[in-house]
C-alpha cells in the first residue's frame with residue numbers, strides 16, 4: 001500500500017485509525033463462519049464526512065473500499081480478499097448520530113451502532129427495533145443484507161422498518177446524499193433508499209439510517225411443541241395463523257431432531273426434554289403483546305390452544321413457560337452443529353406448501369449422492385425460511401472443493417425446482433455469486449448491472465457485482 005494513501009487517509013480520520021494491511025487484527029479478517037481474508041489497509045472513520053472522504057480517496061487511488069460493520073455476515077461480502085487493492089472500512093467508530101423522536105417513534109442513527117446497543121438505549125422509552133437474531137450486527141450491515149431474523153413474521157425485515165438513509169456515493173465519489181425524509185407516509189418520488197437496502201455494500205456506503213420503532217412487548221410466552229408427526233407440522237402452522245391470537249404470534253420456528261440434539265449438547269438437558277423422546281421436528285411458537293398479563297394472559301391463551309391440539313391428536317408433548325431456556329436452545333443450534341463437524345449452510349426459503357416435500361426430496365438426494373452429509377435443518381418456518389444446514393462429520397475426510405460445489409449445486413437445483421430462493425435472508429456476496437448468476441433471470445442481471453454501473457462505475461465500493469459476470 002503506497003505511503004501516499006496511508007498519509008492521505010490519516011489526514012482524514014487520524015493516524016491512529018489507519019492500519020497497514022499486515023497489521024490488521026484478525027477479527028477484521030476472519031469471516032463469521034469459515035475462511036479468512038486480507039486487506040491493503042484498514043480505515044476507521046468516526047463521521048459520515050470522514051467515511052465519504054475515504055470513499056473518494058479510494059476511488060481516486062484506484063482502490064476498492066470494502067465496508068464492514070460487526071463482521072457477522074455469512075456470505076463473505078464484508079471480508080476483503082486482496083492485500084493489494086482492497087481497503088477495509090470499519091464503521092465501528094461511526095456513532096455520531098443517535099436522534100430519537102418519541103412522537104414519530106423513529107430513530108436516526110449512525111451506521112456503526114450495534115443492534116444490542118440500540119435496543120438497550122430504547123428500552124427505557126418502552127420502544128425497540130424489532131429485528132432479532134443470535135448475532136449482534138451493526139445497523140449498516142443489517143441494511144446491506146436486509147436482515148430477517150426470528151421475529152420477521154410479526155414485524156417484517158429491515159427494509160420494512162427503514163424510512164430513510166444517508167449514504168455516501170461512489171459516483172460522484174464521496175458525495176453525501178439523503179434518501180427519504182424519515183416520514184411514515186411519503187410517496188414523493190422513487191424510494192431510492194430501498195434500492196440501497198440489500199445491496200451488500202456495493203451500491204452506496206450507508207452512513208445513517210432513520211428506523212421505524214415499535215412498542216416493546218410487555219409480555220411474551222413461548223412454547224416448544226412436539227407435533228404428532230412431520231405431516232402435522234404445516235397444518236399446525238396454518239391453524240395457529242388462523243387462530244384468534246394470530247396477530248400476537250411473534251415467532252414460529254422449526255427445529256429438526258438433529259438440530260435440537262445439537263442444541264441440547266451445548267445447553268445441557270437437565271430436565272430431559274420431552275422425556276427424552278425428541279420429535280422428528282419440534283416447533284417454537286411465541287406470542288407477544290404490548291398489554292400486561294393482567295389484561296391478557298398469553299400463557300393461558302397458548303395453553304388453551306395447545307389443549308385443543310392435544311385433544312385432536314396433533315400435538316404429543318409441549319414445554320410451556322420456560323421462555324429463556326427455549327430460546328437459548330434455539331440460539332445454540334449453530335454452535336452445536338459446528339461442534340459436530342463442518343457446517344454446509346443453505347439459507348433458503350420456500351413456498352410453505354412445499355416445505356416438507358423439499359426436505360424429503362433434498363434428504364433423499366443427499367443420502368444417495370453424499371451419504372456422509374447429515375441433515376440438521378432448522379429455521380424461521382413461519383416466514384418460509386429454512387436453514388437447511390448439513391454437517392460434514394469430523395470423522396470424514398474433508399470434501400474437495402469441486403465435490404462441495406457439486407453438493408451445493410444439487411441442493412440449489414432442488415430449491416429452484418420447488419420455486420424457492422437460494423438466499424432467504426443472508427444476502428448475496430462472493431460466496432454466493434456463482435449461484436446468484438446461475439439462478440437469476442439474464443434480463444434482471446443486465447438491469448442490476450446497469451444500475452450498479454451508474455452508482456459504482458469503477459467498482460470502487462464493495463465486493464459484490466450484481467451484473468452478469
Ligand SMILES: Cc1cc2nc3c(=O)[nH]c(=O)nc-3n(C[C@H](O)[C@H](O)[C@H](O)COP(=O)(O)OP(=O)(O)OC[C@H]3O[C@@H](n4cnc5c(N)ncnc54)[C@H](O)[C@@H]3O)c2cc1C
Pocket residue numbers: 032066067068069070071072073074077078091111132133134135136137138139140141142143144145146147148149150200201202204205206207334425426429462
Ligand atoms: C450466529 C449468527 C446468526 C445469524 N442469524 C441471522 C438471522 O437470523 N437472520 C439474518 O438475516 N441474518 C443472520 N445472520 C447474518 C448476519 O448477522 C447479518 O447478515 C447481518 O446483517 C450482518 O451485519 P454486520 O454488521 O455483521 O455486517 P458485516 O458482516 O460487517 O457486513 C455485511 C455486509 O454489509 C456491508 N456493510 C456493512 N456496513 C455497511 C455500511 N455502513 N454501508 C454499506 N454496506 C455496509 C458489508 O460490506 C457486507 O457486504 C447471522 C449471523 C451469525 C454469525
